[in-house]
Amino acid sequence: MIVLKSKREIEGMRLAGGILASCHKEISKIIKPGITTMEINSFVEEFLKEKGATPEQKGYRDYPYATCASINDEICHGFPREEQLRTGDIVTIDMVVNYNGALADSAWTYAIGQIPNEIENLLKITEEALYIGINQSHIGNRIGDIGYAIQQYAEEKGFSVVREFVGHGIGSAIHEKPNVPHFGLQGKGPRIKEGMVFTIEPMINLGGNGIRMDGNGWTARTIDGKYSAQYEHTIAITKDGPIILTAQNR
Ligand code: MF3
Ligand code: CO
Numbered sequence: 001m002i003v004l005k006s007k008r009e010i011e012g013m014r015l016a017g018g019i020l021a022s023c024h025k026e027i028s029k030i031i032k033p034g035i036t037t038m039e040i041n042s043f044v045e046e047f048l049k050e051k052g053a054t055p056e057q058k059g060y061r062d063y064p065y066a067t068c069a070s071i072n073d074e075i076c077h078g079f080p081r082e083e084q085l086r087t088g089d090i091v092t093i094d095m096v097v098n099y100n101g102a103l104a105d106s107a108w109t110y111a112i113g114q115i116p117n118e119i120e121n122l123l124k125i126t127e128e129a130l131y132i133g134i135n136q137s138h139i140g141n142r143i144g145d146i147g148y149a150i151q152q153y154a155e156e157k158g159f160s161v162v163r164e165f166v167g168h169g170i171g172s173a174i175h176e177k178p179n180v181p182h183f184g185l186q187g188k189g190p191r192i193k194e195g196m197v198f199t200i201e202p203m204i205n206l207g208g209n210g211i212r213m214d215g216n217g218w219t220a221r222t223i224d225g226k227y228s229a230q231y232e233h234t235i236a237i238t239k240d241g242p243i244i245l246t247a248q249n250r
Contacts (some may be wrong), residue, residue, distance in 0.1 A: 002169060002178055027093055031091065033112055073222045096170075137237060140192070162211035
């Protein structure tokens with residue numbers, strides 16, 4: 001069942017999204033060679049506490065941390081750790097913020113120092129793919145239109161789309177219906193309706209889309225060891241189109 005949200009519920013999620021967006025903006029200032037993802041994780045915990053918010057991922061299905069921090073060939077759900085980031089690394093920081101019971105979810109890939117052009121391009125295309133998906137998210141379209149557009153764009157640029165992890169409805173729980181794949185067919189899937197709130201979070205790989213799970217049961221990485229990037233926003237569907245609840249530019 002897809003739970004549609006009231007204007008009031010969406011307003012609550014927008015407040016959570018605002019805190020999350022400002023947290024990402026702060027991360028972008030401190031993330032550099034020498035810092036560890038555990039330090040970033042601690043920074044996030046402290047930042048959210050100051051804002052009166054909580055990290056919803058911590059304890060979710062026994063996930064142990066406030067953030068996921070996925071480095072280089074890690075696709076998603078990397079564990080924060082005590083290892084210094086180095087020039088040329090890329091790191092995806094993903095978190096879900098709970099503010100007064102309303103949730104928002106957003107991931108961002110950061111470049112550490114100077115990175116090769118090829119990886120720079122991977123980041124750029126992945127971010128663009130997210131916005132291409134958001135542009136498809138309006139009443140009259142179906143969920144499949146989002147994935148179709150993202151897949152077309154990413155593959156045309158020579159990259160591949162991860163299949164095993166998808167966007168999702170979100171509200172008072174992290175994962176609700178509908179599933180929002182980042183690949184698929186036009187005109188397929190549920191109709192997009194006013195009051196839907198869901199994430200779009202394409203994971204795009206430089207090489208092939210094959211994944212392998214780490215022994216920790218959480219972290220997914222590319223089989224070929226090539227880099228993977230991800231950008232994620234939480235969006236709400238209104239009569240006037242999608243609103244990005246986790247937008248960083250407001
Ligand atoms: N933020 C993740 C997502 O985009 C949720 C991860 S669940 C966790 O779907 F437990 F790993 F945190
Ligand atoms: Co997320």
